[in-house]
Amino acid sequence: MPVxxxxxxxxxxxxxxxxxxAFAEVYDRVAAPVFGTVRSVVRDPxxxxxxxxxxxxxxxRAASRFDACKxxxxxxxxxxxxxRAVDRVRSEQRAADRDRRSAAxxxxxxxxxxxxxxxxxxxxxxxxLGALTELQREAVTLAYYGGYTYREVAGLLGVxxxxxxxxxxxxxxxxxxxxxxxx
Amino acid sequence: MNGQQPEPHxxxxxxxxxxxxxxxxxxFERHLERCEECTREVAGLREAxxxLAGAAAVRPPDALxxxxxxxxAQTRQLPPVPRGAPSATARRTPAAPGQWLARLRGQLRAxxxxxxxxxxxxxxxxxxxxxxxxxxxxxxVQSTVGHDVATVLTAPDLAVLTGRVRTGGTATVMxxxxxxxxxxxxxxxxxxxxxxxxxxxxxxPRADRPAGLLPMPKHGMIGPVAAVGLQAGDRLGLTVEPAxxxxxPTSPMILxxxx
Numbered sequence: 001m002p003v004x005x006x007x008x009x010x011x012x013x014x015x016x017x018x019x020x021x022a023f024a025e026v027y028d029r030v031a032a033p034v035f036g037t038v039r040s041v042v043r044d045p046x047x048x049x050x051x052x053x054x055x056x057x058x059x060x061r062a063a064s065r066f067d068a069c070k071x072x073x074x075x076x077x078x079x080x081x082x083x084r085a086v087d088r089v090r091s092e093q094r095a096a097d098r099d100r101r102s103a104a105x106x107x108x109x110x111x112x113x114x115x116x117x118x119x120x121x122x123x124x125x126x127x128x129l130g131a132l133t134e135l136q137r138e139a140v141t142l143a144y145y146g147g148y149t150y151r152e153v154a155g156l157l158g159v160x161x162x163x164x165x166x167x168x169x170x171x172x173x174x175x176x177x178x179x180x181x182x183x
Numbered sequence: 184m185n186g187q188q189p190e191p192h193x194x195x196x197x198x199x200x201x202x203x204x205x206x207x208x209x210x211f212e213r214h215l216e217r218c219e220e221c222t223r224e225v226a227g228l229r230e231a232x233x234x235l236a237g238a239a240a241v242r243p244p245d246a247l248x249x250x251x252x253x254x255x256a257q258t259r260q261l262p263p264v265p266r267g268a269p270s271a272t273a274r275r276t277p278a279a280p281g282q283w284l285a286r287l288r289g290q291l292r293a294x295x296x297x298x299x300x301x302x303x304x305x306x307x308x309x310x311x312x313x314x315x316x317x318x319x320x321x322x323x324v325q326s327t328v329g330h331d332v333a334t335v336l337t338a339p340d341l342a343v344l345t346g347r348v349r350t351g352g353t354a355t356v357m358x359x360x361x362x363x364x365x366x367x368x369x370x371x372x373x374x375x376x377x378x379x380x381x382x383x384x385x386x387x388p389r390a391d392r393p394a395g396l397l398p399m400p401k402h403g404m405i406g407p408v409a410a411v412g413l414q415a416g417d418r419l420g421l422t423v424e425p426a427x428x429x430x431x432p433t434s435p436m437i438l439x440x441x442x
Contacts, residue, residue, distance in 0.1 A: 053251050
């Protein structure tokens with residue numbers, strides 16, 4: 001498969017036309033990254049399932065809004081998933097659960113990867129994360145996998161919020177270049 | 184700690200990772216509407232975060248799929264965004280073309296206004312021509328009217344070029360050699376299938392460089408979008424490419440303009 005994203009884009013085009021079979025296929029392709037991301041941020045298993053379900057209902061509903069000229073299908077889906085997870089955590093668990101969530105983000109590295117492709121992806125991301133400075137890496141993983149705001153990350157790391165911002169941006173740019181994820 | 188009002192541009196990373204909350208997020212999203220470069224940067228960073236998502240993959244419980252398929256079977260989908268054809272969705276877009284022009288004028292310095300309005304009139308005329316003056320032309324939905332556009336339109340060496348797109352439509356380019364920038368807009372473009380995008384190229388004596396994937400046309404219209412890094416001897420090209428974009432043109436040029 002030369003361009004995996006192309007297939008997914010074509011599937012989303014069919015989903016936009018109400019094709020349920022195509023939607024089931026999209027689910028099979030991206031359910032693991034979506035659920036893994038949501039679970040990493042949300043933590044609570046049953047809430048994670050609920051949010052994952054919401055994410056896919058949104059993918060179904062808004063498929064016609066996907067514009068392949070603006071970004072990859074995976075980025076579109078992952079953006080919906082992460083935003084949903086983060087918003088849910090922030091609105092529902094703000095006070096109580098925040099204290100219970102540990103500072104170290106749960107990166108699902110220890111879970112058994114689903115496919116060889118997942119494994120390769122994980123290995124590459126791990127390698128590229130390893131190439132960041134420590135502060136960049138911590139800022140990126142706390143924000144993405146932990147779902148923390150930059151102000152919270154600043155508090156957790158004991159550095160100024162402005163510094164966290166630039167580290168997040170620089171870190172993601174380096175990650176993007178390292179992963180060859182640029183379009 | 185002084186993080187109360189950070190420079191918007193530095194927030195692109197935090198925004199791409201949803202690390203902005205409440206007011207911070209709203210403020211940055213307002214900034215995004217005006218900053219084409221930021222929009223492009225965020226899109227690029229999201230390709231990286233998508234890989235972070237991929238690395239976190241965990242298989243969900245099997246029961247979830249059945250639950251979900253049952254739910255979507257009863258969920259109404261959003262109507263499609265028009266690709267070339269007018270539709271109710273496009274007409275709902277809040278800003279009218281007049282407002283768009285007014286906003287542009289507001290951004291520009293008065294002395295240059297006559298030249299600028301002449302340039303803007305070209306774009307508007309193209310738009311009206313393309314739409315047969317019956318359907319009101321849609322304003323750029325993802326507004327890309329930002330600093331780059333204002334820079335070009337107010338440049339002392341502003342030049343305006345137009346050309347016919349071979350597969351249908353007309354393109355207008357406003358450029359400033361001094362600022363090495365151009366602004367591209369087109370109207371009457373053919374709609375493309377979901378797997379294809381229009382891509383701009385800067386073709387120089389030494390190398391051809393991709394100058395950006397264009398968002399899908401609305402009412403056949405694209406832009407204005409800005410491209411930077413213009414070099415002496417460059418020509419502007421337009422091709423149809425696979426949705427992921429290409430490093431080199433993979434289909435014949437449907438527009439070439441000597442800049």
